[in-house]
Amino acid sequence: MSPLPDGWMHGAFMQIYVRGYKDSDGDGKGDLKGLISQLDYLQDLGVQGLWLMPVTQSEDRDHGYAVKDYRSIEVDYGSQADMALLLAQAHQRGMGVILDHVINHASSRHPLFLNSASAKLNPQRNYFVWQDTLPLGWSVWGQNPWYSSGNGYFYAPFWSGMPDFNWKNEQVKSFHHDNLRYWLNQGVDGFRFDAVGNLVENGPMAWESQPENHAIMGQVQDLIKSYDKRYMVCEAPAAPQAFGAKASCGSALAFDLKDNILRAARGDATAIAAVSQYFRSAPAGMATFLANHDSFAGERIWNQLSGNQAQYKMAAATYLLLPGTPFIYYGEEIGMANGAGLTGDWALRTPMSWTAQATGFTSGVPFRALSANISSNHVQAQRGVEGSLHSVYKTLIGLRKRLPSLARGDYSAAWSQGASMGFQRSLGTERTMVLYNYGLVAQNVNLSGLGAASVWAAEYPVASDLMVTASGTASLNLPPQSVMVYLQRN
Ligand SMILES: [Ca+2]
Ligand SMILES: [Ca+2]
Known part of the structure; x- marks a missing residue:
């Protein structure tokens, strides 16, 4: 039996790069013990789930996606005992822990690949994708994905050091x-x-989002759901909603929503309309987010919004109050910027800014340059400070926790008009309404279709009740760059 409460997976998750989170032993690299020491911080923020980027032994000894062993813990991060302690300590705080599982490829130093590459007749040859002669006509993200090993060509679209498993082989499953x-x-x-x-390839023009992938993930979902209160989420940037469908992963990261949320936060009316419509058709299990560890998904939000805190708060308020499961990228809650002097993925994977100096992260020398704005944007400066980004995140996460309709209710009555939008959420008898004005001037909005003569209490921020007329209409004034959350009383 799971020790977690029902519906835990509809609360906010924190995506954590363990190497960058908190160092416990002074070697300059974050580790599991360090993460355990910050669980109180995460609980206080209201986080209900942790997504740990790969934590098992990797060839890269950095991001961890070049997996060398799917079971033993990366030595930089600690031991199996540390993992057991992390699970126990997280569960005590009502938090679930999900692990990054690299299902499409492994490290070229993984024993299975070394065997597979050793000889054409090796019994493990077919764990990976091989051709005797160089296949022609392939281009994956502008590159030839085939590499020579001396006795054939293997398929490795992400990097020659990360060959793809052969998902047409039942042994791989x-x-x-x-x-x-x-x-x-x-x-x-x-x-x-x-x-x-990227699981199955059917030819040079059919290497992405193939139908077989959904069946594979549907079987994985069956396995996971045979355990109590487990959760899974998939990364499929090219077709998020197809993989978010029930028969596939059941939940997928909403790559097709994040850019519109950021445009909405800047006041773009077309994007605001798109955001308001998204969950009318998207699977309710979509996992919302603004940014992550990959530069193809964008820079740190602080950089994307040029440090505009009002827009930053609107973006947060948007995805934290929509359906699905929101994923916060570590440091996002304090407006951590890209790393100083770093480019690409490294700029997004810097030590967490706990205090104004590196000493908040490690007593040693940090493994990578710090965030460029660590002197101003760090946990110590923002925690408990009214109006700080951290406080806004904490308040919004708290709302989602306190009002189950916001966490896992239906999505209905969505509308948008210029720089404003709104929607309702309902679960059982609880009905909430969320209203946004992304614009720089106040907006008067006229609502209709509300319960005749119903009364709605302002849950956020403090405001007077909303009184609905006998014909089900109400009008109110939305301040510039604001969000309002109402709870129906009768
Ligand atoms: Ca360490
Ligand atoms: Ca593949």
């Missing part, structure tokens, strides 16, 4: 299912699956 069970049996609460759009 068993291998991954066994590893998933291994972690589930230890009490892990689920997984984030990497690159599920």
Whole structure:
């Protein structure tokens, strides 16, 4: 039985790069013990789930996606005992922990690949994708994905050091299912699956989002859901909603929503309309987010919004109050900027800004440059400070926690008009209404279709009740760059 409360997976998650989060032993690299020491911080923020980027042994010894072992913990991060302690401590705080599972590829130093590459007749040859002669006509993201090993060509679209598994081989399925069970049996609460759009290849023009991928992930979902209160979410940037469907992953990261949220935060009426419509058709299990660890998904939000805090708060208020499961990227809640002097993915994967100096992260020398705005944007400066980004995140996460309709209710009555939008959420008898004005001037909005003569209490911010007329209409004034949350009383 899971120790977690029902519906825990509809609360806010924190995506954590363990190497960058908190160092416990002074070697300059974050680790599991360091993360455990910050669980109180995460609980206080209201987080209900943690997504840990890969934590098992990797060849890269950095991001961890070049997996060398699917079971033993990365030595920089700690031990199996540390993982068990993390799970126990997180569960005590009502938080679930999901692990990044790299299902499409492994490190070229993984024993299975070394065997596979050793000889054409090796019994493990077919764990990976091989051709005797160089296949022609392939271009994946502008590159030839085939590499020579001396006795054939293997397929590795992400990097020659990360060859793709052969998902047409049933043994590959068993291998991954066994590893998933291994972690589930230890009490892990689920997984984030990497690159599920790339599982099966059917030819040079058919290497992405192939129909077989959905069946593979549907079977994975069956396995995971056979355990109590587990959760999974998939990464499929090219087709998020198809993988978010019930018969596929059941939940997928909403790559097709984040840019419109940021445009909405800047006041773009077309984007505001698109955001208001998104969950009318998108699977309710979509996982919303603004940015993550990959530069293809954008820079740190602080950089994307040029440090505009009012817009930043509007973006947060948008995805934290929509359906689905929101994923916060570590440091986002304090407006951490890209790393100083870094480019690409490294700029997004810097030590967490706990205090104004590196000493908040490590007593040693940090493994990478710090965030460019650590002197101004750090936890110590913002925690408990009214109006800070941290306080706004905490308040919004708290609203989602306190009002179950916001966390997992239906989505209805969505509208937008210029710089404003609104929607209702309902679960059982609880009905909430969320209203936004992204514009720089106040907006008067006329609402209709509300319960005749109903009364709505302002849950956020403090405001007077909203009184609905006998014909079900109400009008109110939305201040510039504001969000209002109402709860129906009768
Ligand atoms: Ca360490
Ligand atoms: Ca593949």
